[in-house]
Amino acid sequence: MARPTPLSGFPELLPQARLVEQHVLDVLREVFELHGFSSIETRAVEPLSVLLRKGEIDKEVYGVRRLADGTADGGGSGDDLALHFDLTVPFARYVTENAGHLQFPFRRYQVQKVWRGERPQEGRYREFTQADIDVVDRGTLAVHHDADMARVMGEALARLPLPGVTLQVNNRRLVEGFYRGLGLEGDVLTGSIGATMRAVDKLDKVGVRGVADLLAQAGLTQAQADGALALAQVRAGAGDLVERVRGLGVAHELLEQGLEELLAVLTAVDDLPADRVAVVADLSVARGLDYYTGTVYETRMRGWESLGSICSGGRYDALADDGRDVYPGVGISLGVTRAIIPLLGKGAVRASRPTPTAVVVAVSDEAHRRDADRVAQQLRARGVATEVSPTAAKFGKQIRYADRRGVPFVWFAQEDGGHEVKDIRSGEQVPADPASWLPPAGDLRPTVVSGDPA
Numbered sequence: 001m002a003r004p005t006p007l008s009g010f011p012e013l014l015p016q017a018r019l020v021e022q023h024v025l026d027v028l029r030e031v032f033e034l035h036g037f038s039s040i041e042t043r044a045v046e047p048l049s050v051l052l053r054k055g056e057i058d059k060e061v062y063g064v065r066r067l068a069d070g071t072a073d074g075g076g077s078g079d080d081l082a083l084h085f086d087l088t089v090p091f092a093r094y095v096t097e098n099a100g101h102l103q104f105p106f107r108r109y110q111v112q113k114v115w116r117g118e119r120p121q122e123g124r125y126r127e128f129t130q131a132d133i134d135v136v137d138r139g140t141l142a143v144h145h146d147a148d149m150a151r152v153m154g155e156a157l158a159r160l161p162l163p164g165v166t167l168q169v170n171n172r173r174l175v176e177g178f179y180r181g182l183g184l185e186g187d188v189l190t191g192s193i194g195a196t197m198r199a200v201d202k203l204d205k206v207g208v209r210g211v212a213d214l215l216a217q218a219g220l221t222q223a224q225a226d227g228a229l230a231l232a233q234v235r236a237g238a239g240d241l242v243e244r245v246r247g248l249g250v251a252h253e254l255l256e257q258g259l260e261e262l263l264a265v266l267t268a269v270d271d272l273p274a275d276r277v278a279v280v281a282d283l284s285v286a287r288g289l290d291y292y293t294g295t296v297y298e299t300r301m302r303g304w305e306s307l308g309s310i311c312s313g314g315r316y317d318a319l320a321d322d323g324r325d326v327y328p329g330v331g332i333s334l335g336v337t338r339a340i341i342p343l344l345g346k347g348a349v350r351a352s353r354p355t356p357t358a359v360v361v362a363v364s365d366e367a368h369r370r371d372a373d374r375v376a377q378q379l380r381a382r383g384v385a386t387e388v389s390p391t392a393a394k395f396g397k398q399i400r401y402a403d404r405r406g407v408p409f410v411w412f413a414q415e416d417g418g419h420e421v422k423d424i425r426s427g428e429q430v431p432a433d434p435a436s437w438l439p440p441a442g443d444l445r446p447t448v449v450s451g452d453p454a
Helices: 015-034 088-101 144-159 172-181 191-200 203-217 222-232 241-246 253-268 336-345 366-381 395-404
Strands: 045-047 081-083 106-115 127-136 165-171 277-282 295-301 311-321 326-335 349-351 359-361 386-388 409-413 419-423 429-431 448-450
Touching: 015 106, 015 127, 015 144, 015 336, 015 349, 015 448, 045 088, 088 106, 088 127, 088 311, 088 326, 127 144, 127 336, 144 165, 144 253, 144 277, 144 295, 144 311, 144 326, 165 172, 165 253, 172 191, 172 222, 172 253, 191 203, 191 222, 203 222, 241 253, 253 277, 253 295, 295 326, 326 336, 336 349, 359 366, 359 395, 366 386, 366 409, 395 409
Parallel strands: 165 277, 359 386, 359 409
Antiparallel strands: 045 081, 106 127, 127 326, 165 295, 295 311, 311 326, 349 448, 409 419, 419 429
16 A cells, blocks of 8 residues: 655644644633633535635635535535635624624634645645634624734733744724825725735735835825835834824824724733733734724744744624624634644744653553553542553563653552552652652643753
8 A cells, every 4th residue: 555645735743743732722712711702613614705705815715516526515505615714704604693692792712724725835734723712793893802802812822832922913994094195095905095005915025125016006106105115114112103103294084093093902912021922013014805994913923934924813894794783893813733833843842742641550460450440540530641551561661661652650559559650750769649649740741842852
């Protein structure tokens, strides 16, 4: 049988790496629930026509077809189906279908796989896990929720085994108002305003000169292009944002509204630990998806900026609509796979051992296996992850089995009815009672550590 060929862009983790991923997901769930977010899960597929309306994603959507005849599968909806490329569009649909059963404002978190037909590379995958939080309301959504997104995700990022991050925040109303003040026309999707926003969003990819060329192609005058580029290069905190923007000499009512909203976000998160999460206004951030209408977020790991944004999102005022009511929302999404797999690959983060097992109970001979099982059960009853040796080989071989698996302790029953436990790292072996013994706190569960592998 031929050796299987790995599928590019569909990562699978070894047990030690999976422990790191599970730790990340556990921290995220804990933080999200501390802030009152409820967990939901949505189906893997959505109508293709819905997905294709939501921005520059057309070429990345995976369609669903029946294997037997190759025809598109509509799932009885009368529309072709496709795998979801993010969790915001499915959430919007979920809200409209279940609005009668939800209490608004509704706070949700969601951790699921998503699929995008991207070209696989470091930090870019075709199947990956996202962790989202959103707040949605009926009719209108208070602006303070925009700051809430940055605060909650900032707290989570500060607790994760990641390098420090920079959370970049912008506001599309601010940008649109500034462009209108320059005399541009259209909106964030159309006309010279839309073209300018799309061009500026490529600043980190093509540079100032590349964006200037794109703006000239969009028909902007030199003065308009200079103004748009000047705004895009503003990086500011709460203390100097207003002065920096107004100093550009452009005025518009929408600009002032967006500036006020952005300042409120920066002010509300100024107590996050800056060494772990620095929050700055970056007026080049626009986000590619069409449904964002106000605040937008992007996040980059310090020292790993080449990966691009690992955590992004924004406000969407009109994505969810059931024909009677509009459900505006704001959310932010962490690309869990995007963030941790490059770190794992470079040894920047790892689990302290590849298995949850803390103790292997040795078996003197097969006639005493049941006794070993009873000891293991006593330890498990108090939360100690324990397994029984798979064979009754010589004790040296059983110790080597535990060592190969990274298990720190081996348990031995004595002929006089007593018990001893051996720390196979130090060689120390001491008497122990299975009804009360616990390993040191640091050995009870695998921990996640940073730095080069041992």
